Amino acid sequence: MRFRAKMRRWAGVALLALLASVVLSACEKSPSVLDPAGPIATSEANIFWFILGLSTLIFVVVTAVLLYSVFRFRARPDSPAPRQIHGNTKIEIAWTVAPSVILFIVLGITIGTMFALAQPADANTVRVRAVAHQWWWEFQYTAPNGQTVDVADELHMPVGTVVEISLFSDNVIHSMWVPELGGKTDVIPGHDNKMWLKADKAGRYRGECAEYCGTQHAHMDFVAVAEDSGTFQTWLTGQQAAVQKPANGTPDANALAVFQSAGCSGCHVINGISPANIRLIGPNLTHFGSRGLIAGGVLDNNPANLRQWILHAQQVKDGSDMPSFDGSVPTVNGGKALTSDQLDSLVNYLESLQ
Amino acid sequence: MAVGTVATRGRAARRRWSQTALGSWVTTADHKRIGIMYIYTGIFFFFIGGIEAALIRLQLARPDGTVLSPEAYDQVFTMHGTTMIFLFVMPTMAGFGNYLVPLMIGARDMAFPRLNALGYWLLFAGGLFLYSSFLFGAAPNAGWFSYAPLTEATPTCLANQVGTLSAQAQAQLAANAAAAGGAGCFGAGANMDFWIIGINLLGVASLVGALNFVVTILRMRAPGMTINRMPLFAWMTMITSFLLIFALPSLTVASVLLLFDRHLGTHFYQAGAGGDPLLWQHLFWSFGHPEVYVLILPAFGMVSEILPVFAGKPIFGYTFVAWSGVAIGFLSFTVWAHHMFAVGLPTIAQAFFASTTTMIAIPTAVKIFNWVATLYGGRLRFTTAMLFATGFIAMFLIGGLNGAALGVVPFDYQITDTYFVVSHIHYVLFGGAAMAIFGGVFYWFPKMSGRLLDETLGKVQFWLMLVGMNLAFFPMHILGLLGMPRRQYTYPPNLGWDGLNLTSSIGVAVLVVAFLVFLFNYAKTMLTAPVNAPGDPWDGFTLEWATTSPPPAHNFDTIPVVRGRRPMWDQKHPELADWRTAVH
Numbered sequence: 001m002r003f004r005a006k007m008r009r010w011a012g013v014a015l016l017a018l019l020a021s022v023v024l025s026a027c028e029k030s031p032s033v034l035d036p037a038g039p040i041a042t043s044e045a046n047i048f049w050f051i052l053g054l055s056t057l058i059f060v061v062v063t064a065v066l067l068y069s070v071f072r073f074r075a076r077p078d079s080p081a082p083r084q085i086h087g088n089t090k091i092e093i094a095w096t097v098a099p100s101v102i103l104f105i106v107l108g109i110t111i112g113t114m115f116a117l118a119q120p121a122d123a124n125t126v127r128v129r130a131v132a133h134q135w136w137w138e139f140q141y142t143a144p145n146g147q148t149v150d151v152a153d154e155l156h157m158p159v160g161t162v163v164e165i166s167l168f169s170d171n172v173i174h175s176m177w178v179p180e181l182g183g184k185t186d187v188i189p190g191h192d193n194k195m196w197l198k199a200d201k202a203g204r205y206r207g208e209c210a211e212y213c214g215t216q217h218a219h220m221d222f223v224a225v226a227e228d229s230g231t232f233q234t235w236l237t238g239q240q241a242a243v244q245k246p247a248n249g250t251p252d253a254n255a256l257a258v259f260q261s262a263g264c265s266g267c268h269v270i271n272g273i274s275p276a277n278i279r280l281i282g283p284n285l286t287h288f289g290s291r292g293l294i295a296g297g298v299l300d301n302n303p304a305n306l307r308q309w310i311l312h313a314q315q316v317k318d319g320s321d322m323p324s325f326d327g328s329v330p331t332v333n334g335g336k337a338l339t340s341d342q343l344d345s346l347v348n349y350l351e352s353l354q
Numbered sequence: 355m356a357v358g359t360v361a362t363r364g365r366a367a368r369r370r371w372s373q374t375a376l377g378s379w380v381t382t383a384d385h386k387r388i389g390i391m392y393i394y395t396g397i398f399f400f401f402i403g404g405i406e407a408a409l410i411r412l413q414l415a416r417p418d419g420t421v422l423s424p425e426a427y428d429q430v431f432t433m434h435g436t437t438m439i440f441l442f443v444m445p446t447m448a449g450f451g452n453y454l455v456p457l458m459i460g461a462r463d464m465a466f467p468r469l470n471a472l473g474y475w476l477l478f479a480g481g482l483f484l485y486s487s488f489l490f491g492a493a494p495n496a497g498w499f500s501y502a503p504l505t506e507a508t509p510t511c512l513a514n515q516v517g518t519l520s521a522q523a524q525a526q527l528a529a530n531a532a533a534a535g536g537a538g539c540f541g542a543g544a545n546m547d548f549w550i551i552g553i554n555l556l557g558v559a560s561l562v563g564a565l566n567f568v569v570t571i572l573r574m575r576a577p578g579m580t581i582n583r584m585p586l587f588a589w590m591t592m593i594t595s596f597l598l599i600f601a602l603p604s605l606t607v608a609s610v611l612l613l614f615d616r617h618l619g620t621h622f623y624q625a626g627a628g629g630d631p632l633l634w635q636h637l638f639w640s641f642g643h644p645e646v647y648v649l650i651l652p653a654f655g656m657v658s659e660i661l662p663v664f665a666g667k668p669i670f671g672y673t674f675v676a677w678s679g680v681a682i683g684f685l686s687f688t689v690w691a692h693h694m695f696a697v698g699l700p701t702i703a704q705a706f707f708a709s710t711t712t713m714i715a716i717p718t719a720v721k722i723f724n725w726v727a728t729l730y731g732g733r734l735r736f737t738t739a740m741l742f743a744t745g746f747i748a749m750f751l752i753g754g755l756n757g758a759a760l761g762v763v764p765f766d767y768q769i770t771d772t773y774f775v776v777s778h779i780h781y782v783l784f785g786g787a788a789m790a791i792f793g794g795v796f797y798w799f800p801k802m803s804g805r806l807l808d809e810t811l812g813k814v815q816f817w818l819m820l821v822g823m824n825l826a827f828f829p830m831h832i833l834g835l836l837g838m839p840r841r842q843y844t845y846p847p848n849l850g851w852d853g854l855n856l857t858s859s860i861g862v863a864v865l866v867v868a869f870l871v872f873l874f875n876y877a878k879t880m881l882t883a884p885v886n887a888p889g890d891p892w893d894g895f896t897l898e899w900a901t902t903s904p905p906p907a908h909n910f911d912t913i914p915v916v917r918g919r920r921p922m923w924d925q926k927h928p929e930l931a932d933w934r935t936a937v938h
Contacts, residue, residue, distance in 0.1 A: 030850035031837035033768045044764045048835075051762055055755040062726060062751055069729040070736075070744060073665075079733045086936045087671035091727070092720070096674075099719040106762060107712045111705045113764040118701045134540075172504040172540050173631060175696060175771060179837035183767020186697045188632060189503060190625025193698035206849075210696075210771040210839040212497050214504060214540065215424045218842035318424055 031179040031206035037226070038198045040117055040182030047113055054102065117182075120162040120196040126232075128155065129166045132174035132187040134213060135220040135320060136296035138283065141236060149239040150269075152283030153293040155224045158232035159202050167193045175211035178224045184210045199226030204292070215319040221297030239287050242272030243353060255349030258342045262325060262333045270353070281321055289351045296320070303347050310343060383467035384907055385452050388474050390802055392449025393795075395474075399441035399481060400788075401869070406434035408866055411826075415859035417847035427843035428495040429545070433484075435498030436549070439649065440556045441481050443787045447652035448473075448563050450794055451591040453802060455567060457898035457905065458585045460576025460914050465569040473562040480555030487548035494549035496541060497841060499642060500612075502623030502634040503538065505546045507616045511539035547616065550609045557602050564595035564602075571595075576897070578916035582676075585896045585919075586669060589676045590655030593683045594648050600687065601644035608637035632697060639690035647686045649783060650750075651679060653790030654721060657743045660797050661725055663894050664740035665732030668932070671724045672919060678717035685714040695766045704763055711761035718754055722747060737892070738812030742793030745820050749785025753778060756831065774834025780827040789819070792872070800887035803880070804903045811875040818868035826861025829854040895920035 036042040073079075131138040139156075141149040155178075157163045167176060167187040177184035178197060185195035199205070209220035227235070246252035256273065259265055265274060267281035291301050295317055299305040313322040323329055327337035338346070371377040379387060409430050413421040422430060452470065456463055464470045487493040496505045571592045575584065611622040612634070621627035623634050654675075662669045669675055688710040695704055725747050734740065756778045760766050769775065792815070800806045833854050838845060845851055890899040899922050901910050918924050918932035 029848070032850075033835045033837065041768075044768050047762060047765050048759075048768075051759045051765060055759060059751060059755060062722065063748055066726050066729065066744070066747060069726065069732075070734065073729065073732050073734050075666075075733045075735045082665065082667045082731055082733045084667055084930060084932075084935060085670065085731065086668050086932075087674070087724075092671050092674045092724075095723045096716065096720055100716050103712045103715055103758070106758075107709060110708050110762045110764065114701055114704060114708070117764055117767075170626070171538055173501055177771075177837075177839070179768065183764065184696050184771065185767075188625075188697060190630055191632065191698060206837065208837070208839055212501070212504070212771075212841040215428060215843075217839075218424070218844050 031208070033179045035180055037203060037205060038181040038200050040197065041180055042200075043113055043117060044183055047109065050109070051106070054106070058102075120164060120198070122162055125162040125164045125196070126158060127164050127166070128157075129168060130155070130176055130187070132167070132169040132171070132176070132209065132213075132220075134171050135209070135216040135317075136283065137176075137207070137209075137220065137222040139222075141239075143236055143240050145240075147240050149236060150280075150284040150286070151239065152291065153222045153297050154291050155207060155222055156232060156235055157197065157199060157224060157226050158229040159199050159226050161229065162196050162198050164194060164196045167195065172213050173211050174209045174213050174220070176207070177210040178205050178207040180205045181224060181226075186211055197224070199224070202226050202228060207297075216296070216317055219296050219298045219317050219320075221293070223293055223297065225292075235290075238290070238354075241287075243270050243286055245273060251345055252349050252352070255345040258338070258346050259349075262338060262342070262346075264346075267321070285350060285353065287353055289354045295322070301351075303351055306347050306350065307343055310338065310346065383463075383471045385456050385464045385467065385470060386802070386905065386907075386909075388470050389449045389451070389453030391474055392445045392452055392477070393802075394449075395478065395481065396442050396444075396446030396449055396791075399437050399445070402485075403434050403437035403442055404866065404869060406430045406437065408862055410434060411859040411862040413843065414845070414855050416856070417845055417852055419844050422843065424843045425495070429488075429493035431841060432494045432497050432500075432549075436484065436494065436553075438783065439498060439645070440553065441477075441484070443649045443783065443791070444556075444560060445477055446791050447594070447649070447787075448477075448560070450587075450656065450791075450798070451567060451594075451652065452563075454798065454898055455570060455588050455591055456574070457801075457901065457909055458588050458896050459571065459574060459579055460897050460910065460916065461570065461574040462909050462913075464566050465574055466566050469562055469566055473559045473566065476555055476559035476562065480552050480559060483555060484548060484552035487545065487552075490544060492544045492548060494552075495545045496549075499638055500546065500549060500634075501638075502612060502615075502631050503540055503625070505541040505549075505612060505634075506623060507539045507541045507546070509617055509619050511542060512616065514539075541616070546612070550613050553609055554606060557606055560598050561602050564598035567591055567595040568599070576913050576916050582673070583916060583919045585655075586658035586672070586675055586679075587652070587655035590651045590658070590679055593679050594651045597644045597648050597651070597683055597686065601641045601648070604637050605641035605645075608634055608641070611637075632694075635694055635697065636690070639693045640687070642693065643690045644683075644686045646782070647682055649787050651682070653746070653787045654679065656790045656794040656797075657725060657746050659896065660739050660743040660793050661728045663892055664735045664737060664743075665729050666735075666893075667728065667732045668895075668920060668923075668936075669724065670727035670730075671720075674720055675724050678720045681717040682714060685710060685717070689714055692761055692766075693770075695763050696770050708761055708763050712758075715754065715758045715761070722751055722754065737796070738807070738809050738816055739793045739797035739892075741813060741816045742789050742796065745816065746786060746789040746793065749781055749789060749820075749823065753781030753785055756781060769834045771839055772834035773830040773838050773840055776840050777827050777830035777834065780823070780830070784823050784827065792816075792819070797892065798898075799879075800891045801898055801903050801905070804885035804887045805879050805883040806887050806891060807879050808875050808883075811871055811878075815868050815871040815875065818864055818871060822861050822864030822868055824861070826858050826865060829857045829861075833858075890922065893926075895923045897921055900925070 033041065034045050034048065036045045127142065129140040131140065136152060139151045139154065143149060165176070167185060169187040169189050171189065174187040175184045176187055176195065181197045181199055185193050187193065203226055205224040205226065207222040207224050209217060213220065246256065269278050269280050269284045269286070271286040293299065294301045294306060295309050298317055299309060309316055311326045312324050313320060314324040323332040325333055325338045327335055329335065372381040379391065382388060409422060413419040413427055452464065571588055614620040615622050615624065621629040623629050623631050625631060658669055658675055689707060691699060691703065691707040692711045760769070760775065760778060796807055796812050833851055836850055838851050887903040889902045891903070897914055900914055914921060918936070920932050924931035924933060
């Protein structure tokens, strides 16, 4: 039948399109589960390849018998009347036992791996508290001297060291996931979940919220920065420094005046500048300039993006707590847009907070 | 029946509304008409849910898509899932059950015909109610499993939304929210109220139907039709009905507690006030996993009817196919937390749920082997219905295998809540349930309407659906592995996700074309095909083929006496009758 040949050709085109899209996607850097950079992800990727192999084998065998039957037993004018076979208990028992054996082997491997991954392998850990907001990630470190370091959108971790993360949410359920480093753990209000990660090689790994958490679930990303131990310590020390109050009349002082008068200081803290008891709604900005991402991982941190974010936050990320300072809301900055000069000084100042 | 009397009286008296074309459908308690109304409603909502799917895939076809706003996307994906599960697969399966079970077991109607009508009209009301939310711009928006506390609100914050609070009360509200921490107003607006009430209406509809099926199947079988001679579709409908009866209360409780939280100020799911968000997940999935089998078991039943007829031989291992269904039914109540491996359950509890998940894969595998063995050695007639049933085996096999992979807990930590899961559910529900439903439509359409659908168009539709669904859903496996979480209204470029998403969207376009081919086939058949289908157009085995197409209101002139599992085969081949050659 010509119709059937045509259908086959179209199926071929479709398969080619699928393959092409796989090959094309391989050229870009994905946060891939199959590109592990740590022991957890490696073990999870290995178990995937094993399952994939096994599943493929089962699929090929069953489909082969199916297709064989389809072609071999297709009704033809000379086909004999089929034998009326009602079943065969021995065969039934065989194909109940066979998958059971395979599945219980898989179960054994599953449970073994689960217990191995449940506890970190070594005691020398870095502890981080991850706070999930709607919709951005806050990471809190406690330095050896007891001082707290408060970062947004960036999880710094030393290579080769176990990082134990306590997960905290006071809003909805989120899920913390760095595909290249390991599986996810949900962040649930009222539950003190913990997870651990370890990176084997330095790099910047994409982190995401994996549990649907409201309008901007798509824009709740972060980056896990794995760096060698020395760089990490230097970073942690640098982050502890408070900001010095600028002298009166300097551009920085003007910027700070805008920061106060426009209302930024109602939600954001700058250590050394802000009063101690501010309720933090947005990220702590003390070392804002040192960060790679802003706006919950949506934008790269550069002056142009920061300008855009301050002016049009609601266009960049509709529904976030950050208001647009473009004069569109009467209660924000008295309903006035920030002037270009105000913006410039604010952006310059914030980017200078290294 | 006393047709003459009714007609005489009708002529004398005023024509009653219940005798008009529309009125006769609205007031009917005939299981066949109710079944047909269920199926029409189901296919209608398949169309609506398909439009939602198309919108989702338009939005995701390219990175940074702007087809839908984030708020609209959330409503559309929530309603897509809710619709396809509660308003497409469940009603359609209930429709086939209603139409076929009494015919298959040789009964004149369901046990409780008026209850049956009530079930349908509750479904109708529930569907209408859920969709009326769009008129208020407040369609449900928290996903089909509606996790608390994203769905939470308090009476005060809801009142504040409507603007009825004094300034003083507003200040108090702000203070309370700050003090309580977790007791926020994340599900403000009426969106979730529409969902809760709509779902409960649909729940009562299903419960009523399920009770009716159980009584009908257990009490109204024709003489000689023992449980072990019952068609497998009736078996699967019975198991499904028991699942609904035991699973639905859990959903009712979960959603009513949420309603209490929202409107009476309780704190069942609010961590800040001593409740627990995980309670929702346990209650929901205690319903949710049996529900998955509620969706697929009737499909198993349909395929187990279609394959043997077109293979010209009995189902291989009837007892194993039937009892593996029972095993699945029981086990389905023990696997719920495999939806929750990432919530931080104790490892030992996770090991338990991994084990039960492994166990439920065994009876499922047994079914697949039996279907393949049914084809082996047969004389296969590839009608459209048979193509769908055969395609079902291959697609459901993929859905079963990637489902078993999700039970491998360490791997699940990686791919739960990603597009891999989306792929899995679509191989099971589209490759499984929807393929079986279309197979069933082509198979039983002549019985229901007296007309035969166009087979060539049907085959075009089948191949389009097979290619389309694999293009749409296979790339989602890879997207999940490449780190794409589900339920994102958009995604950035340069992550290697663009091509796969585009492929998936093209696949959905093919599926849309396939559905249009079906609609055209339906319209063409209803408008042009003569009502002349024979009572038994496919050389069938079961009792629905023993009567005319369509059957009279009373189904059978005389109730048949059954001596085996294939009464029609026995009648057509007395020398080879099952009761002569097989023992059961």
